[in-house]
Amino acid sequence: xxxxxxxxxxxxxxxxxxxxxxxxxxxxxxxxxxxxxxxxxxxxxxxxxxxxxxxxxxxxxxxxxxxxxxxxxxxxxxxxxxxxxxxxxxxxxxxxxxxxxxxxxxxxxxxxxxxxxxxxxxxxxxxxxxxxxxxxxxxxxxxxxxxxxxxxxxxxxxxxxxxxxxxxxxxxxxxxxxxxxxxxxxxxxxxxxxxxxxxxxxxxxxxxxxxxxxxxxxxxxxxxxxxxxxxxxxxxxxxxxxxxxxxxxxxxxxxxxxxxxxxxxxxxxxxxxxxxxxxxxxxxxxxxxxxxxxxxxxxxxxxxxxxxxxxxxxxxxxxxxxxxxxxxxxxxxxxxxxxxxxxxxxxxxxxxxxxxxxxxxxxxxxxxxxxxxxxxxxxxxxxxxxxxxxxxxxxxxxxxxxxxxxxxxxxxxxxxxxxxxxxxxxxxxxxxxxxxxxxxxxxxxxxxxxxxxxxxxxxxxxxxxxxxxxxxxxxxxxxxxxxxxxxxx
Amino acid sequence: xxxxxxxxxxxxxxxxxxxxxxxxxxxxxxxxxxxxxxxxxxxxxxxxxxxxxxxxxxxxxxxxxxxxxxxxxxxxxxxxxxxxxxxxxxxxxxxxxxxxxxxxxxxxxxxxxxxxxxxxxxxxxxxxxxxxxxxxxxxxxxxxxxxxxxxxxxxxxxxxxxxxxxxxxxxxxxxxxxxxxxxxxxxxxxxxxxxxxxxxxxxxxxxxxxxxxxxxxxxxxxxxxxxxxxxxxxxxxxxxxxxxxxxxxxxxxxxxxxx
Ligand code: SF4
Numbered sequence: 001x002x003x004x005x006x007x008x009x010x011x012x013x014x015x016x017x018x019x020x021x022x023x024x025x026x027x028x029x030x031x032x033x034x035x036x037x038x039x040x041x042x043x044x045x046x047x048x049x050x051x052x053x054x055x056x057x058x059x060x061x062x063x064x065x066x067x068x069x070x071x072x073x074x075x076x077x078x079x080x081x082x083x084x085x086x087x088x089x090x091x092x093x094x095x096x097x098x099x100x101x102x103x104x105x106x107x108x109x110x111x112x113x114x115x116x117x118x119x120x121x122x123x124x125x126x127x128x129x130x131x132x133x134x135x136x137x138x139x140x141x142x143x144x145x146x147x148x149x150x151x152x153x154x155x156x157x158x159x160x161x162x163x164x165x166x167x168x169x170x171x172x173x174x175x176x177x178x179x180x181x182x183x184x185x186x187x188x189x190x191x192x193x194x195x196x197x198x199x200x201x202x203x204x205x206x207x208x209x210x211x212x213x214x215x216x217x218x219x220x221x222x223x224x225x226x227x228x229x230x231x232x233x234x235x236x237x238x239x240x241x242x243x244x245x246x247x248x249x250x251x252x253x254x255x256x257x258x259x260x261x262x263x264x265x266x267x268x269x270x271x272x273x274x275x276x277x278x279x280x281x282x283x284x285x286x287x288x289x290x291x292x293x294x295x296x297x298x299x300x301x302x303x304x305x306x307x308x309x310x311x312x313x314x315x316x317x318x319x320x321x322x323x324x325x326x327x328x329x330x331x332x333x334x335x336x337x338x339x340x341x342x343x344x345x346x347x348x349x350x351x352x353x354x355x356x357x358x359x360x361x362x363x364x365x366x367x368x369x370x371x372x373x374x375x376x377x378x379x380x381x382x383x384x385x386x387x388x389x390x391x392x393x394x395x396x397x398x399x400x401x402x403x404x405x406x407x408x409x410x411x412x413x414x415x416x417x418x419x420x421x422x423x424x425x426x427x428x429x430x431x432x433x434x435x436x437x438x439x440x441x442x443x444x445x446x447x448x449x450x451x452x453x454x455x456x457x458x459x460x461x462x463x464x465x466x467x468x469x470x471x472x473x474x475x476x477x478x479x480x481x482x483x484x485x486x487x488x489x
Numbered sequence: 490x491x492x493x494x495x496x497x498x499x500x501x502x503x504x505x506x507x508x509x510x511x512x513x514x515x516x517x518x519x520x521x522x523x524x525x526x527x528x529x530x531x532x533x534x535x536x537x538x539x540x541x542x543x544x545x546x547x548x549x550x551x552x553x554x555x556x557x558x559x560x561x562x563x564x565x566x567x568x569x570x571x572x573x574x575x576x577x578x579x580x581x582x583x584x585x586x587x588x589x590x591x592x593x594x595x596x597x598x599x600x601x602x603x604x605x606x607x608x609x610x611x612x613x614x615x616x617x618x619x620x621x622x623x624x625x626x627x628x629x630x631x632x633x634x635x636x637x638x639x640x641x642x643x644x645x646x647x648x649x650x651x652x653x654x655x656x657x658x659x660x661x662x663x664x665x666x667x668x669x670x671x672x673x674x675x676x677x678x679x680x681x682x683x684x685x686x687x688x689x690x691x692x693x694x695x696x697x698x699x700x701x702x703x704x705x706x707x708x709x710x711x712x713x714x715x716x717x718x719x720x721x722x723x724x725x726x727x728x729x730x731x732x733x734x735x736x737x738x739x740x741x742x743x744x745x746x747x748x
Contacts, residue, residue, distance in 0.1 A: 018682065019681065019682050019683070019684065019685070022682075022684060022685050023684060026684055026685070026688050330670050330671040330673065330689050330692075331682075331685055331689070333692075334685055334688040334689055334692070335685060335688075366548075367678065367681050367682065368682060368685070369675070369678070370638070370671050370673055370674065370675025370678045370686070370689070371546060371638075371675055371676075371678070372638035372642070372671035372675070373638055373639075373642040373643060374638070374642065374669070374670075374671070376642070377642050387583075387587075390545065390546065390548070390584070392548075393546075393547065393548030394548040394549070394550040395548075396548055397547070397548035397549055397550075398548075411547075411677065411680075411681070415543070415544060415547060415549055415552065416552075418539075418543065418544070419544060419549065419552035419555065419556075421538075422507065422538040422539040422541075422555075422556050422559075423538075423555060423556075423559065424538075425535060425536040425537070425538055428507070428538045428539075432510070432511050435511070448721055450722075455680050456680075458679075458680035458681075458683035459679060459680055459683070459718070461683060461687070462683070462687040462690065462719065462722065463687075463690070463715065463718030463719045463721075463722050464718045464721040464722045465714070465718055466512070466714075466717065466718075466721070468511065468512065469512070469513075469514050469515070471514060472510050472511055472514055473505050473509060473510045473513075473514035473516075473517035473518070474505070474510055474533070474535060474537075475514075476514055476517070476518060477517075477521075477533045477535075478535070
């Protein structure tokens with residue numbers, strides 16, 4: 001079921017391979033402009049705030065160490081979190097996969113007799129396809145994050161993990177609001193648009209007593225849940241309802257309360273280019289007479305523990321979802337997020353999605369990178385994304401290379417042959433010789449190749465290739481007899 | 490001009506790389522001209538082929554390891570190796586350790602550890618090893634420098650290219666906007682994701698062409714092959730040239746690209 005609630009859901013199981021999925025986007029000037037513009041704004045803010053921080057690299061090192069330590073002792077810290085959160089009045093549930101998480105949440109909602117629920121932006125709930133599931137089970141979920149409202153009302157999917165509606169511009173927001181809220185005279189003035197959203201939201205906040213949130217961090221030492229956001233809508237969700245359900249990936253845990261000092265500095269600057277997040281909500285279990293009186297945490301595995309078991313791949317789980325990697329990624333800049341076919345787009349999505357799918361789906365994503373290394377350079381927790389991409393590529397090749405269809409695949413065939421040629425200099429030189437003759441057949445009078453057969457045609461669809469020179473370098477060197485070198489002695 | 494006094498009896502071996510050997514021999518010839526002019530006694534191992542980057546980056550780890558092993562063995566007795574390609578140097582520095590650790594025996598690991606510090610990218614060799622910035626070059630043209638991702642973030646060349654370029658007589662440098670953005674080549678990425686690669690190339694071409702330079706230079710012929718292929722396709726009126734060729738160019742013997 002790739003279509004629930006009348007609109008496509010980002011699901012790696014049904015997504016087209018990346019090279020196909022990008023085609024409509026690349027031909028969409030409006031979308032590419034929206035993405036590039038939004039990214040430029042965030043990037044400029046981030047660059048300024050990172051530059052003013054003289055200990056930025058030390059902070060990254062500290063954050064990387066904290067996250068690595070937490071992951072290496074994840075079992076211990078999760079149990080500590082469970083114990084402290086429970087002691088403070090919360091209820092902790094463990095979900096092995098998406099299905100179990102959805103069931104736990106639905107059971108809680110049934111116990112609450114809830115037919116409606118309000119939500120704070122949570123990518124993890126999108127990961128488990130929660131909204132369409134709830135809707136099919138008779139519970140209507142209302143998003144309260146401004147960007148998520150735009151997407152929900154416009155029946156669109158998120159294209160970014162911090163700014164989910166990044167691909168939508170102001171006049172498109174106006175169109176969506178005016179159509180779905182029945183506001184015929186709405187202008188695209190930001191004030192009017194926010195007012196429209198506020199009116200829409202206030203009714204939900206006042207009426208619906210059950211809420212679902214995600215979590216940026218879980219603090220093991222205190223059993224505290226942390227949510228950071230910029231609008232205050234999250235704060236409303238966290239304080240007004242009677243019942244709160246928090247869905248969090250098991251990797252979100254931090255050992256100590258003090259670790260937030262490092263994490264919150266890095267997250268705000270990396271994500272939105274702010275010194276401090278406007279709203280940082282922290283709560284520990286239940287406080288009598290203040291805020292939700294029933295509190296559940298659903299800890300979601302959904303493939304994470306199998307990532308944790310692998311040495312190179314483990315670093316993927318250090319991620320704090322700041323999106324700096326996608327903001328700097330030259331691929332994401334051209335394609336936006338939808339082509340990744342997952343709620344996690346960009347470089348982190350390219351490594352996280354196929355792993356969450358146990359490498360059964362999304363095998364094209366590890367190849368959706370030119371390996372330029374920009375993501376690794378900005379990542380606040382120092383995830384070596386190119387290294388993980390390469391590891392996943394080798395897993396894809398190992399899966400594929402034995403298959404009969406791959407035997408004649410030009411890419412696989414070419415690389416197998418090339419490997420033999422590179423193993424002996426004389427084979428390599430013979431191949432250069434015959435390659436040169438072959439190239440001459442397709443080289444034009446101007447000395448360039450304008451059109452190549454097979455995979456080569458993928459190159460010449462937008463670039464020429466200079467014809468093979470008449471002499472290789474090693475041929476020239478041999479003919480030269482090393483004369484000048486001897487003179488130089 | 491003779492700079493032999495700068496470095497007496499410095500010896501080095503040229504690892505030209507497979508694609509330079511096949512497609513860009515003029516870059517190799519320029520490295521020879523340049524280094525010999527600086528008094529380096531240059532050697533070339535005839536059995537060299539490829540560093541394994543193409544295989545490693547496409548996910549063929551076993552094949553990449555075979556090539557890594559071959560390269561380490563081939564150069565185990567060589568004093569200093571110069572490579573006019575930052576992406577191949579990045580391959581050796583970033584990926585060999587993992588490949589050799591995982592698939593190699595203790596002897597190979599030992600050989601690799603001994604070899605690693607003796608491998609230099611061209612601009613590293615000139616500045617760090619020879620200690621020269623002014624190589625006596627003359628290139629009276631408007632030039633834009635493209636910082637390849639592997640040179641910039643892979644092996645951190647830093648200001649080395651500019652220290653060399655600033656001393657080239659007659660050359661006017663024009664700064665490239667968005668210098669740190671990838672051109673979209675990415676090896677097999679350029680054909681596996683040809684359309685995205687082309688979109689990235691289009692954006693990079695806008696920046697490159699906005700400089701109004703005559704030549705676009707870099708320390709990697711792979712990016713230059715990408716950009717140069719687009720320039721030729723689009724009749725853009727700009728040419729690509731490896732920085733080695735600019736540095737080799739003099740009044741008496743101008744770069745081949747000018748012919
Ligand atoms: S991988 Fe790094 S840069 Fe990307 S979202 Fe995660 S923490 Fe941020």
